[in-house]
Amino acid sequence: MPNQIEKFSLALIFLKNLTTYMQQELANIIDTATKNAQAVSQLSATHQFDLATAYEIQKLSISRRMERGEQLIGYKLGFTSRAKMEQMGVHEVIWGRLTDAMQIENGGALDFNKFIHPRAEPEIAFRVNRKIDSVIDMDNILDYITAVAPAIEIIDSRYERFKFSLEDVVADNCSSSAFVLGAWQEPQTSVQDLAITLKIKEATKQSGNSNAILGNPLVALVELSKMIVKYGEVIEAGAIVLAGAATSAEYIHQGDQVEAVFQDLGSVKLQVE
Ligand code: OOG
Ligand code: MG
Numbered sequence: 001m002p003n004q005i006e007k008f009s010l011a012l013i014f015l016k017n018l019t020t021y022m023q024q025e026l027a028n029i030i031d032t033a034t035k036n037a038q039a040v041s042q043l044s045a046t047h048q049f050d051l052a053t054a055y056e057i058q059k060l061s062i063s064r065r066m067e068r069g070e071q072l073i074g075y076k077l078g079f080t081s082r083a084k085m086e087q088m089g090v091h092e093v094i095w096g097r098l099t100d101a102m103q104i105e106n107g108g109a110l111d112f113n114k115f116i117h118p119r120a121e122p123e124i125a126f127r128v129n130r131k132i133d134s135v136i137d138m139d140n141i142l143d144y145i146t147a148v149a150p151a152i153e154i155i156d157s158r159y160e161r162f163k164f165s166l167e168d169v170v171a172d173n174c175s176s177s178a179f180v181l182g183a184w185q186e187p188q189t190s191v192q193d194l195a196i197t198l199k200i201k202e203a204t205k206q207s208g209n210s211n212a213i214l215g216n217p218l219v220a221l222v223e224l225s226k227m228i229v230k231y232g233e234v235i236e237a238g239a240i241v242l243a244g245a246a247t248s249a250e251y252i253h254q255g256d257q258v259e260a261v262f263q264d265l266g267s268v269k270l271q272v273e
Contacts, residue, residue, distance in 0.1 A: 023053060027060035030172050033158040034061075039116050042159050042168045054170035055231050062097045062173060070099040073240055075228070076123075076153065077220045078174040080244030081212040084121075087248040090166050093214075095227050096174030098240060104180045109273045110154060112254045115177060118156045118272075120252050121245035122198045122260035124191050124210060124217045125151040125181050132235040136225045141218050147184035148191055150262040152198075152270060153242055154178035155249055179242060182260075182268030191217045195263040196246050200256050206247035210262070217243040 026043050033040045043049070049057070066072065078084065078094040085091045104110055112118070127147045136144060156177035157164060169175060191210055198206040210217050220243035228235060235241075252258055252272050259269040 019053075022047065023049075023057050024060055026171060027057045027064065030057065030061045030158055031064045033116075034177070037114055037116050039160045040158055042164055043171055044165045044168050049167055049171075051167055051170060052231075054167040057171040058096065058173050061171075062099070065099055065101070070101045072097055073100050073103070074098040074242070075224055075235065075239065076174060076176055076179075076242040077224055077244040078169070080214050080220050080223070081208075081246050083208065083212060083248045084245050088164075088169075090164075090169060092166055093223050093227070093244075094166070094170050094174050095224055096170075096176045098176060098179065098242070102176060102178045104178055104270055106180055106182055106268055107270065108180065109271045110178060110252075112252075112272050115154070115156045116158065117162055118154050118177065118252050119162070119249035120198065120200070120258045120260075121153050121155065121249040122196045122206065122208070122247060122262070123151040123153045123179070123242045123245055124213065124262070124265070125149045125179075126218075126221060126241045126243065127184065128235055128237060128239040128241060129187075130237045132225050132228070134225070135229050136222055138218065138222060141221065142187055144221060145187045147187055148189050148265065149184045150182035150260055150265040150268045151242055152180045152258060152260045152268055153245065154252070154270075180268050180270045181240070182262075182266050185265055189264065191265070194265060197261045198247060198250060199259045199261065200250060200252065202257070202259075205250045208247035210246055212246040213243050220244055
């Protein structure tokens with residue numbers, strides 16, 4: 001017969017396993033919703049979980065994509081601008097993972113049918129120069145990047161009506177679904193105080209300034225380093241980092257040509273088909 005202490009530890013093991021099982025189940029729900037382009041209810045409507053667990057669920061759902069052959073090629077930040085925080089009602093900087101299957105070539109096509117309710121937002125991308133496995137700061141920040149590029153991110157929340165809590169959106173890989181990069185520019189190219197416009201069918205839908213991203217988009221890399229260190233992740237040399245949108249996101253539809261134009265950085269576009 002197990003004694004009290006043994007019973008207690010057995011109960012703890014059982015609870016922990018149940019939790020891991022539950023996390024995997026929730027990761028599967030997100031992964032299936034993504035694959036089938038079928039929205040689901042917010043996970044937080046039926047399960048209570050904290051932010052650390054949300055990041056675990058994100059990791060598990062990306063692992064499923066990687067088991068199907070996708071490669072991890074970078075990271076994205078979310079809610080690095082007030083415009084985005086206010087649009088979505090989430091006020092904390094978050095991070096997600098980018099895989100090769102999410103990348104569309106500049107000027108390429110986005111297959112609308114593979115998405116639920118996609119939105120486009122203008123972003124700035126960095127290519128990482130060397131492994132980041134500790135917290136970095138703004139001193140020597142340029143040593144950590146080899147290039148900068150204009151970008152468009154396509155976000156597609158797997159949740160009905162694009163509504164979520166902080167934990168929901170983190171578990172859903174921060175709505176990441178696709179991205180396009182423009183031509184890479186020299187790392188010294190200033191990313192501060194750049195005018196940005198997002199155009200759909202040549203009409204300007206959003207305009208903003210790169211300083212809306214944490215005061216300086218390079219700060220996003222510093223913030224990412226803090227978060228990945230906390231969650232035991234390492235950024236490899238060559239990784240792409242999306243700094244987060246400077247403006248609100250815009251819904252896109254079949255037939256749209258979507259273009260983001262950046263002062264000094266150039267432009268980037270995609271076609272919705
Ligand atoms: C979450 C992702 C936010 C950004 O650039 O701020 C994000 C969402 O808005 O669905 O990618
Ligand atoms: Mg974004």
